Amino acid sequence: MAENTKMIHIRMPVSLVKELDDLIKKSSRPGSRSRFIVEAVASRLKKEHYLKAVKGLAGMLTEEEVPHWKDDEAINKWLADNRKVDRKALEDKWQM
Structure with missing residues (x-):
């Protein structure tokens, strides 16, 4: 079952959008900007949660x-x- 989604609007530098589009066109895993951005945000959130957990162990x-x-x-x-x-x-x- 697909997860519900919500439309958001973000502003990005034009140069970054161009670089993203070029990367997606040349990718062996073609997709969309949205897919790329969702995966990037999910990856970053996972990293941030991990770092928060590790910092919580400091001094243990x-x-x-x-x-x-x-x-x-x-x-x-x-x-x-x-x-x-x-x-x-x-x-x-x-x-x-």
Whole structure:
């Protein structure tokens, strides 16, 4: 079932409209301006919701809980140690 739609009017710079039209004409996925704009807005809204959620997590963990994230050196050591464990598990599994 198609979602209800609502007509809106927006103003865009002429150069942007021309670039959009040129892109749509050359696209392997031809469509319309409306379709392109709807997909672009949906994509941006998804990104904004994600960023809002991530920012909401900021400060959730304390330095005491994740000391291996305190600075670049600690992060690099933590990553290297985890990769060694992963490599070892892979070698053991496949008897490499």
